[in-house]
Amino acid sequence: MATLPKALTELIEALGQLPGVGPRSAERYAYFLLKVSKDKSIKLSNALERLHSGVKTCPKTFALIDADQEVSPLYDDNDRDKTIVALVADAFDIIALEKTSLYRGTYHVLGGLISPIDGIGPEQLHIPELKKRIKEDGVKEIILATNASVEGETTALYIQQELEKIDDLKITRLARGLPIGVDLEYADQITLGRALEGRQSL
Amino acid sequence: MATLPKALTELIEALGQLPGVGPRSAERYAYFLLKVSKDKSIKLSNALERLHSGVKTCPKTFALIDADQEVSPLYDDNDRDKTIVALVADAFDIIALEKTSLYRGTYHVLGGLISPIDGIGPEQLHIPELKKRIKEDGVKEIILATNASVEGETTALYIQQELEKIDDLKITRLARGLPIGVDLEYADQITLGRALEGRQSL
Incomplete structure (x- = not known):
């Protein structure tokens, strides 16, 4: 015998x-949505309904954009320098970089990282489109902004090798080092090793 | 400038x-719902939409029931003993007790626990309805199945005092003691104290 109403069981399953x-x-x-607020569940329901029709992928940068936009505003904006491209694994990494308010270049979303275990090879990433952008926009610098993980490093290395044949293209990557606010004694040895290797003269 | 499409921002806000x-x-x-599965977000959206119209509270036991049910099937069923009533704080506690498959009585949901800090007094709990059930159904045993927390114990004590005037009504409560699989040396001292107080002869 069911101990919970069907509508509730279905919601619990869907949330699970x-x-x-x-x-x-x-x-x-589910209990919160049922008990605390009917408004909140209707709002969430509507947001979910609109999700797929309201979002598309930018054909140029593969960032997520409104369905009625042509290309990403982070590409289209005249204030953004199209000759600098930060290469990120997925669209959400853009948020993190934008939050710094320090970057005025554009983005290119790879759509994943090379990961043989997950069956993701370089051919599934948006690399051909990147090469096209480099040519068309006269890109001068590619910033490899992938995670500091095995997959991130592998992907960065692969892309570096792919792009180093291109003339007048600078390839950089985000610095590795001590996170701000972390005591030296608590930093892991790999991070500390990288911080040492990448030490900067003052 | 927005770094994410509006539809996505709205969903993230609603989920937050x-x-x-x-x-x-x-x-x-949000990213999962967008990227991995359109079906899942539609399913979740529909489940949310149906939630409030599909669920109501049983007028007898205050358990959650389907909108088209009269009373809780856990009360209505002839196999359930209406003379035994387990008193729980909220509707979800019923699931936990039903999972034991050991209980054949009925339930009564209090709708909360006495908590002066949260402004919940005994007058907000479904105690009058419980007294009515005791009379109407000839209830012989009330099992106080509230949490082993301060609020749970306070509520249990209050209800015990309210009901002990009623003739021929046995009031019991869930045993306190060592959880199964826990080593004695790892049990906290209050639990161990209760286990000692409630020791059973073999």
Whole structure:
């Protein structure tokens, strides 16, 4: 016999499909939506309904854009320097870089990282489109802004090798080193090693 | 300038309203729903839409039931003993007790626990309805199945005092003691104290 109403069981199941949400969390969310706020669940329902029709991928940079936009505003804007391109694994990495307010170049989303375990090879990444942009926009610098993980480093190395034949193209990558606010004694040895290798003269 | 499409920002905001979901988790869920599966977001959207119209509260037990049900099937069923009532704080506690498959009585949901800090007094709990059930159904045993927390114990004590005037009504509560699989040396001292007090002869 069902101990919960069907509508609630279905919601718990649907919420349980989200990454990292177990049955207990799904129950908690469902209970909250049921008990605390009808408005919130209607708002969430509408947002979900509009999600796929409201979002598309920029054909140039592969960033996520509004369905009625042609290309990413982060590319289209005249204030952004099209000759500098930060290469990121996925569209959400752009948010992190934009939050620094320090970057005035453009972005290119690879759409993943090379990972043989997950069956992702370089041919699945948006590398041909990047090469096209380099030619068309006269790109002068590619910033490899992939994660400091094995997959991120592998992908960065692969792309470096792919692009180093191109004349007058500077390839850089985000600095590795001590995170701000972290004591030297608490830094892991790999990070500390990289910080030492990449030491800067003052 | 917006770094994310509006439809996505709205979804992240709506997901961020769920209890314990921070902006990073909300982003991860939204990205998952966008990238991994359109079906899943439609399913979740529909489940949310149907939630409030599909669920109501049982007028007898205050359990959650389907909108088209009269009373809770856990009350209505002839196999359930209406003379035994387990008193729980909220509707979700029923799931936990049902999972044991050991209980054949019925339930009564209090709708909360007495908590002066949260402004919840006994008058907000479904105690009058419980008294009515005791009379109408000839209830013989009330099992106090509230949490082993301060609020749970306070509520249990209050209800015990309210009901002990009623003739021929046995009031019991869930045993406190060592959780199964836990080593004695790792049990906290309050639990161990309760286990000692409630020791059973063999």
